[in-house]
Amino acid sequence: MIYSILLGTTLLIFIHVLFVMIFNFIINPYDPSTFTKIFPYQFIYNFIFSKFKPKDSYFSLRVDINSSKENVKKHDQGVLELIKIANEYSIPITFSLVADFLPELSDEVIEMIKEGDHEVISHGLDHEDITEQDQVNSIRRSKELLEDTFDQEILGFIGPKGRHDLKTLEAAKESRIKFLSSGYLPHLRYWSFPYPFKKRGIWLLGGSIKSDHRLYEEQKLKPEKALKIWKEELDFRAERGWYTQLEYHNFSTSEEKLKALEELFEHIEKKDDLKPITQSDLIREVK
Numbered sequence: 001m002i003y004s005i006l007l008g009t010t011l012l013i014f015i016h017v018l019f020v021m022i023f024n025f026i027i028n029p030y031d032p033s034t035f036t037k038i039f040p041y042q043f044i045y046n047f048i049f050s051k052f053k054p055k056d057s058y059f060s061l062r063v064d065i066n067s068s069k070e071n072v073k074k075h076d077q078g079v080l081e082l083i084k085i086a087n088e089y090s091i092p093i094t095f096s097l098v099a100d101f102l103p104e105l106s107d108e109v110i111e112m113i114k115e116g117d118h119e120v121i122s123h124g125l126d127h128e129d130i131t132e133q134d135q136v137n138s139i140r141r142s143k144e145l146l147e148d149t150f151d152q153e154i155l156g157f158i159g160p161k162g163r164h165d166l167k168t169l170e171a172a173k174e175s176r177i178k179f180l181s182s183g184y185l186p187h188l189r190y191w192s193f194p195y196p197f198k199k200r201g202i203w204l205l206g207g208s209i210k211s212d213h214r215l216y217e218e219q220k221l222k223p224e225k226a227l228k229i230w231k232e233e234l235d236f237r238a239e240r241g242w243y244t245q246l247e248y249h250n251f252s253t254s255e256e257k258l259k260a261l262e263e264l265f266e267h268i269e270k271k272d273d274l275k276p277i278t279q280s281d282l283i284r285e286v287k
Helices: 002-027 041-052 069-074 076-088 099-104 107-115 135-150 166-174 212-218 223-239 255-269 279-286
Strands: 058-065 093-097 119-122 197-199 202-204 244-249
Touching: 058 076, 058 279, 069 076, 069 099, 076 093, 076 107, 076 255, 093 099, 099 135, 107 135, 119 135, 119 279, 135 166, 166 202, 212 223, 212 244, 223 244, 223 255
Parallel strands: 058 093, 058 244, 093 119
Antiparallel strands: 197 202
C-alpha cells in the first residue's frame, strides 16, 4: 500500500513537472517565429493574453545607456546621433538609465532627451543585480535622481541583465513604478509575450525581438544581417497585432550600425499597422 502511494505520488509529481516544462516552453520561447510552426502558438497567446491586447499594434525602442561609467562617456556622441535619427522618423525612445552614471551623460544628451518625445525609465541605482540589493531603496533612489535630472515622472524599471524576482514587483509598487520593461522573473521569461500583462499590480511588457547585444556581441552578425532579422521578427509580430520591443544599447552606435537602425525606422514608417510609442504611453493604451 505504501509503495503504491509513493509510486502514485512520484508519478503525479513527474507529470506536473513535465506539464510545467512544456507549458513554459510553449509560451516562453526565445524565438516565437520558430515555434509557431510547431505549436498552436498564436491561439495560446491570444487566449491567455487577449484581455490585455492594446488597441493597435505598437513598437517601442528601448535604448539602454549602461554597463559602466566609461562606456557611457565613450558612446555619448553615438547616442546623440541615434536621437537625431529617431527624431527624423518620429520614433520616441524609452531610455533606461543607471542613476549613478548620470554625471557621465553630457548636457547635450540630457537636453535632447528632455526636448523630444522621449522618456526615461530606471535601470537601477547602479548596474549590479537588483535581486541581491535593498530593492526598495535602489529603485526609489534611482527614480528620484532621474526625475530630478529629466523633470519627468519615472514610471518604468528594468533590472540589470533583465533580472527580477517577486520582491522586485513589491519594491516597484512601493516606489510607484507602473511597469517592468522586458526581462524575466523566476520560471517566467516574459520578454517575448505578445501583449503587456499584469502581475501583482505591475505591468510586465515583454514583446522583445532579438536585441543588438545578442546579434552583434554574441552572434557577431553584420548590421545588414541583423537588419534582416529585425524586419522579419517585427513583421511577424505586427501581422498578428502583437506588441514589439527592440532593446538597443549605447555601444551599438557605429556608423554602419546606426545606418541599419535608420533602415529599420524607414521600414516601420511604411507600415500602417504599426505605431511607434513610448513604453509609458503603451501602458496607458492597455489600461
